[in-house]
Amino acid sequence: MKISTLIDTNVLIDVWGPAGPMKGWSASAIASCRRDGALVVNTIVWSELAPLIATETALRKAVDMLGMDRELVSWDAAFLAGVTHSRYRRAGGVRERTLPDFFIGAHATVAGHRLLTRDAARYRSYFPDLDIISPETHP
Structure with missing residues (x-):
C-alpha cells in the first residue's frame, strides 16, 4: 500500500537551509517517505518557504x-x-502557534496524509489521529 506524506516546512528548511544538526535526519526521513509513496507540499508550506x-x-x-x-x-x-486554532486559543494558547501550523495539520488530516515534521508534540496535541513521523517516532 502506498502512503502519502505531507512535508512540514521545518523539515524542508533543514534540507535546503544552512547546515544544522537536523539536516541529516531530515534528508534521510524524506528519502524514507519517498520510498513509501508520494511526497506532498501544500500552499502553506510553499508560502513559508518563499523567504528561504x-x-x-x-x-x-x-x-x-x-x-x-x-x-x-x-x-x-x-x-x-x-476550529482547531480557535480551540487552542480558548485554552490559553499563545500566538506563537500561528494559524499556518493548524492549516498544515488539518490538511494532512483531511487529505489522509502522514505528516513529516520536527514538531510532533505541536501537531499531536490538536490532531491526535494524524500519523506523524518525527525524530521522536523515527530516530
Whole structure:
C-alpha cells in the first residue's frame, strides 16, 4: 500500500537551509517517505518557504527535484484549521502557534496524509489521529 506524506516546512528548511544538526535526519526521513509513496507540499508550506528560496522558479525546481506533489488546502481542511486554532486559543494558547501550523495539520488530516515534521508534540496535541513521523517516532 502506498502512503502519502505531507512535508512540514521545518523539515524542508533543514534540507535546503544552512547546515544544522537536523539536516541529516531530515534528508534521510524524506528519502524514507519517498520510498513509501508520494511526497506532498501544500500552499502553506510553499508560502513559508518563499523567504528561504531566491525565486519562485527556484522553489518549483527544488520541489520538483524531490518529486513532491503540490496540493491546495481544501475547504474542509481550512474549516478544521480554524476550529482547531480557535480551540487552542480558548485554552490559553499563545500566538506563537500561528494559524499556518493548524492549516498544515488539518490538511494532512483531511487529505489522509502522514505528516513529516520536527514538531510532533505541536501537531499531536490538536490532531491526535494524524500519523506523524518525527525524530521522536523515527530516530
